[in-house]
Amino acid sequence: MLVLDGKIASHAIKESLKTQVASIVQSGKRAPHLAAILVGNNGASETYVASKVKNCAEIGFESTLIRLEANVTEAVLLATIEELNNNDLIDGILVQLPLPKHISEQKVIEAINPHKDVDGFHPTSAGKLVQGLPTFIPATPYGIVLMLEHFNITTKGKHAVIIGRSNIVGRPMSILLSSNSPFGNCTVTICHSHTPNLKDICLQGDILVAALGRPEFVTADMVKDGAVVIDVGITRVEDASAKKGFRIKGDVAYNEVALKASAITPVPGGVGLMTIAGLLKNTLQAYLSNE
Numbered sequence: 001m002l003v004l005d006g007k008i009a010s011h012a013i014k015e016s017l018k019t020q021v022a023s024i025v026q027s028g029k030r031a032p033h034l035a036a037i038l039v040g041n042n043g044a045s046e047t048y049v050a051s052k053v054k055n056c057a058e059i060g061f062e063s064t065l066i067r068l069e070a071n072v073t074e075a076v077l078l079a080t081i082e083e084l085n086n087n088d089l090i091d092g093i094l095v096q097l098p099l100p101k102h103i104s105e106q107k108v109i110e111a112i113n114p115h116k117d118v119d120g121f122h123p124t125s126a127g128k129l130v131q132g133l134p135t136f137i138p139a140t141p142y143g144i145v146l147m148l149e150h151f152n153i154t155t156k157g158k159h160a161v162i163i164g165r166s167n168i169v170g171r172p173m174s175i176l177l178s179s180n181s182p183f184g185n186c187t188v189t190i191c192h193s194h195t196p197n198l199k200d201i202c203l204q205g206d207i208l209v210a211a212l213g214r215p216e217f218v219t220a221d222m223v224k225d226g227a228v229v230i231d232v233g234i235t236r237v238e239d240a241s242a243k244k245g246f247r248i249k250g251d252v253a254y255n256e257v258a259l260k261a262s263a264i265t266p267v268p269g270g271v272g273l274m275t276i277a278g279l280l281k282n283t284l285q286a287y288l289s290n291e
């Protein structure tokens, strides 16, 4: 059984990006610049944004973190995005989700200039993805295909089963794996909360992607022998014995599923790290196309 270690795969991608940025800067040009907006102080969002900023610094990108109060108005947030859209020194913009309930996430996503949409959530990016046109691929599915590529896991002709149909993970993952591309050509089944016989469908998956946000939902009896199992889930589960008072759990019961799988991503240390690699690659792509 192969552990699809996100540390190893993301390190390789970051080293390559670091080299590219160094040569850009050496040639006298500015470094790529990512702007991140964080609204409020949700603990998990704070951690994700801090990690994105830290990773930018590690590879030589500039980054700007804009913090807004939880009670900021939608109008102020949209105006902040517009300023970043108009700033030629900013290549990529991300707004950390989720947002407070009084703000429309859809409006915010649509306010970002598609040329700076490094999270790949804008309808223009999503539409291009569906049509197989060059675009920003949402960072998590992008990170997963980069992971498969790094570990030489082929997808052609395989049956991929995806649990979850969100716009940020399940849906774009299904498009990528079914696309006519080196990391596609799978037959894809996408499952959601209304799917009957989920277990039987999962058992058919040569590749099983769990992206539903339910800790340890996928158990060994749901997994085909030799399947490649990708665990996207990240849930904080209270645990008094843990230093921080919680533990991070994936959607897959790792210990039992690892005994059946041919390859599996750990949580933490798997898809989460690859998501950041995907975001960094998108930011470089945005920079290069702004040149």
Ligand code: NAP
Residues within 6 Å of the ligand: 140, 163, 164, 165, 166, 167, 168, 169, 170, 191, 192, 193, 194, 195, 198, 211, 212, 213, 214, 232, 233, 234, 235, 271, 272, 273, 275
């Ligand atoms: P989401 O928007 O809540 O979507 C969850 C999906 O799972 C929905 O399509 C839902 O079906 C489906 N679902 C829920 N319960 C189900 C069940 N019992 N059986 C079958 N399907 C079920 O979540 P998301 O944003 O895609 O995120 C999913 C998980 O990935 C979360 O734990 C999140 O924290 C994590 N995540 C991780 C990363 C990373 O970098 N590793 C990035 C993004 C998200 P319906 O559509 O019918 O409601």
